[in-house]
Structure formats: structure tokens, C-alpha cells
Amino acid sequence: MNILLLGLSHKTAPISVREQLHFSDEHLVESLKQFGAMPAVEEAFLLSTCNRTEICARVQDAELSAKELRTHLGDCRGVPLSSFEACLYTYQDAEAVRHLFRVASSLDSLIVGEAQILGQVKAAFQAAKESGVLGPVLHQVLERAFTVAKRVRTETRISENAVSISYAAVELSRKIFGDLADKTVMLIGAGEMAELAARHLLSNGVKSLLVCNRTFNRAVELAEGLGGDAIRFEHLQERMAQADIVISSTAAGKVIVNKDEVQRVIRQRKNKPMFFIDIALPRDIDAAVNEIDHVFLYDIDDLENVIETNIKERQREAVRAEEIVQSEVAKFLAWFDARDVTPTIVALREKFEHIRRAEVERFVNRNGKMSEADIQAIEQLTTSLLNKFLHAPLVSLKQQGSSDGSTAYAQTIRQLFQLDR
């Protein structure tokens, strides 16, 4: 098969090495062409993200080419091989395919299940196609990698649970309130993280937003940006009852929402639940607020814990994803084998040779005494006829051998001449 993959990733190389070997988009096409121009390389594909740089190539001799590629990789970026050789991993054939499938499905990512990597692989695929260095085999590997990634996304829940603070806030809100469409979010303070969480909540159905800030102008500004209403800090208490979800991120440095207040608010709300998210440091909301019935208070540590549990959940799902990858690798290998025309050629020759022999034998038997020389002549004649007949089809078949349509070609011949019976 002679597919070779070598590279380094967040798992093997520190950022200082990765950044040196990073290929920017402008460099990518150029470098791909350089790789493609190497005599040993038949097909090439280059993936470079902030977490990994990998080159995958179809080569003539895996042993020799691995060394060449390694050196060339360094040369491309002007980095001596010795400075990164220890970080490199090399995979061959089925293992290389498996690795690519895993990368595309985000099983090898820093955060397992993140969605970004698939887009990056697709972009790299496009670049390789445009540079004209992507041949039929790597093309097939990558097409299949996208299928695997899609299967993993739909058949496992690897990317389902939140792994960032702002998404965790959304996820918990959903667990408490279900549908968020009729819920109101209140921002206290105008921190960046709170704003991000509010944006996620808005894009997840929340319709109404209140922004409260000590500097009223900033509140107005943010409210306009997000499409909500600004509230003066003095009115915070009286308006709080309107809010289902409260995200607090002030720099007050002391408690600004205490238990008694929330108790009063909950009574006012006739026990409708409230979700407080305190992402301020030091905290804005009295921790005792969580003791009140119908109130849920999460601070930054709590959210981190949820994320940690979610990551573990993703890893559990990853086990299933690995099974999918494994079965797809097997499918690819089957495809690759079927693509090989040699068995078809051999079978075709054998079949014809078999017929020829049988006919010659019958002829000799029927005609009784024949001289050795006669038999020799008949053998020669029939063999040469056979070779002439078979010449054109076998040449075409061999020519097709390295192209994409060979599977269909070989299949047709197998059916036409009933080679599989």
C-alpha cells in the first residue's frame, strides 16, 4: 500500500516545536508542491493546525521515503531535523489510515469531540487537491475520513456535552428549564465571559435579556449590542424577580446578592426556579443562596467540575468511536485490495490457459498417434493465439491498475468471463 504518515501533535511536541513546523495557509500549497515533486512521492497530503503538523504520502519505498520526508519537512520550515525528530511519530499503511480517520473524527484532539478539526482537514484536502498532489488512493482515504467523522458524530455522543464555561451554562439552563424561549437572562456586570454566556443563551432560544451594570452607559452599550434592556444598578433588586437566569461577573469584590434577597425574590416569583451563575472572582453571590429551594447557584469551580465530568463522558463515547474507526479501516483495506487488478489478470490467464490445455489434450487423444513435434507445434500455435487474444485486454487492465476506475473494470471482466465461479 505504501502509505506513510509522519507528524507531530500536541501529544508529542511542545508548542515551541509545533509553532516552528506550522505551515500557514499561504505556505501550504507551495510546500505541497515541493513534497509532490520529490521523486519518491506519488501522492501527498499536508495537514497543519495549531495542534498538529502531519504529512501523509503515498510513496514507492516506505523505508527510504520516511527518512527523506522527515528531512524535507524540516527543510520546508528551515528547522534542523534534530530539533524535532524526537517528537515525530510515523505510521504506515493501515495504521496511517487509522490515524487519519481518528484525527478527522476528533478522537486525537486535545478536547475529544471538538468540531473544528474536521473543517481543518477538509481545508487541507482542498489545498492538496488544488495543488494536484492528491492521487486516487489518498483521495479515497480522505473521502472516507469524512464519512468516518460523520458517522462518529451521528452515532456517538462524543461532541454532545458542553466543554466550555459558557456552553456549560447553557447546558445547565436547559437541564433546569428545558425550553429557554420564554426565559429571561439578567447580566450583572459586563465581563467578557458573561457576555459570551449570554450570547450562547440567546442563540439557544432565550428571547429576553436584561443588563445591569454599575456604569450605566456600559450597560446600555452592551444591551444594545446583544438586543436587551439596560437596568440601573440601583434597580437591580426590584428587577431581579423578572430573571430566570442570572449571570454575575462584576468586579465588586464583595457579595452583591445575598440569601435574604433571593429568598424574597423567589417568593415574589411564586417559587419559579432561578439559576444563578457566578463567574466573578471574588464571588458576587453568597454561596448560601444555593440552599434556597428552587434556586441553583453555580460558581466557576462548579462549572469546571461539570465540564470535567462531561469530558469523561466524551471519553466513554470515544471507545465506541474507536470501534467505528476500526471497522472503516477494514472497509478501506477491502477497497484497496479489490482495487488491485493483479488477481484478475492472473485469474483471466489461468482460465484461458485451462481451456487451451483441455482442448489440446482432447485433440491429441482423438487423433491417436501424433508425433512429438506435431504436438509441440499445436502447443505453440494455441499458446501464441491465446497470447494474441489476451494481449489487448490485459494491457488495458494493467493501465487501469493505477487509476480510480480499476475496481469497476476488474469487476466487469470477472463477471464477463465468470472468473469467480
Place this chain on the structure above:
Amino acid sequence: MRVPHLLFSVALLCYFLSACGYWWNVRRHRRTTFVLATIGVAVGFLTQSVALLLYARAVGRPPFATFSEILILFSWVVALVYLVAEMRYRTGSLGIFLVPLAFLATFFALLIFQYTVQLDPKVRSVWFGMHIVFAFAGLAAFALIFGAGLMYIIQESQLKSKKIGAFYYRFPSLESLDSINATAQSFGFPFLTFGLIAGIIWAGAAKGSLLRWDFQYTLPLLVTWLMYAVLFIGRLAGGWRGRKPSVLAVLGFCVAVLTYFLHTAK
């Protein structure tokens, strides 16, 4: 009689396998497992329906004379209410508690199964029929609240203590669980009340006195009714929601089951 009995056992097996499926799925969460388990409940339910019809024909009367018959009927109602609720709310997780309940009820019913062809002539009355139908409709609603209430309690305690586990990923939101509870309650309590009134009228007609004050017979019923009345009013007027009514409903259901035990064991 062997055919219905065999069919009841088939239904029992279906409920058992489905219950296992739902619990296995708590950790795995596979769509196929859920679908298979739900088909299992549906098959069990249909088998049980056929069995009940055959049984009723064989004994020549409706199947609610003995305790085991009542239990069978109860599991049938639980399976029905589960299928309806799942279709309506699509929680994907209600079966975790309701289907084992249907299984247990069928299991105990078959364990103590006794059949009497004789039916007390007093029981052949429209009022008694109404009593049974409404009491069972009420009980079905309470079974649903029991399941959803238990889920609410678990989900709420996980969210409150911030120790999220397998259930956190499976269960629906607190608000939808609470709304299932509220809806079921608003049906369940009136049904129970009608059922009780029909029972009292029947008792009055059959036994000559409207409320024969028999402790074993009447008091548990009254306690159940009062408890659900408190819940009903609490939700309606007291603004009760969330954990408190869920805890009460789960406890209430245990009492209700005990009550049925005492009430029908006579």
C-alpha cells in the same frame, strides 16, 4: 385458563427485558436500545390485553375480583400510561422507573395467582364498575407522578449538589418533569375522587350503609385521598412546585399501593 396464563407470562418477560433495556441504557444511551425496549413494552401491553380478554371470557366476568387480578390490571394500566406519556412527552427515560413497576406488579400477581369463577353478586353493579375504572385511572396517573417525581428528585439533587452522574445526561429538564407531574395530578385527583364516590355509592347500595366505618377497609383509602387532596390543592393554590410535591407524590404512591393492598385483600 392455560392460554391466558401463558400470555401473562409472555407479557411479564417482555416487561422484564424492556426494564433491563432501559436500565442498561442509563449508561449507554443508545437509540436502538430505547426503541427495542419500547417495542418490548408495547408487545407486552398488547399480549397482556389479549390475555385479559381471554381470561375475562374464561371466567365469565370482568377481571377485578381477586387481588392478583387487580395487580395484573394495575400493571396493564401502568404500561398503558407509560406508552401514552412517552408518546406525548418523548422523555426517553420515563421507562426507567415505570416499566419495572409494571414488571413487579405482574410478577407478584402471577406469584399468588388464584382464580375464582365465582363473583360476588354484589360486585355486579354499574357503580362498582365505575369505582374500578376511575380508581384505576387515578392510580395510573399517580404511577406516572411516582416515576416522574422520582426522576425529579434525582435530577434536582444532582443539580443542587453539583455532582452530576449518569442520570443527569438521560433525564429531561426539571421543568418538563414538573409539568408532567402537574398535568398528571390535575387528572389523577379528580379520577380518584370520582372513583371513591362511586365506591361509596356502590357500598351504600350493596351493603346498606353509605360509609361502613371499617378501619382496615376505609381508613387507608381516606389517608390516600387526603394526601392527594393536599397535593392537589397545594399545587393549585399554594404555588407548590418542584421537589416538595415530588417527594410527597412518591411517598403518597407508596401509601396508595399499600392502601390498595389492604383495600382489596379483604
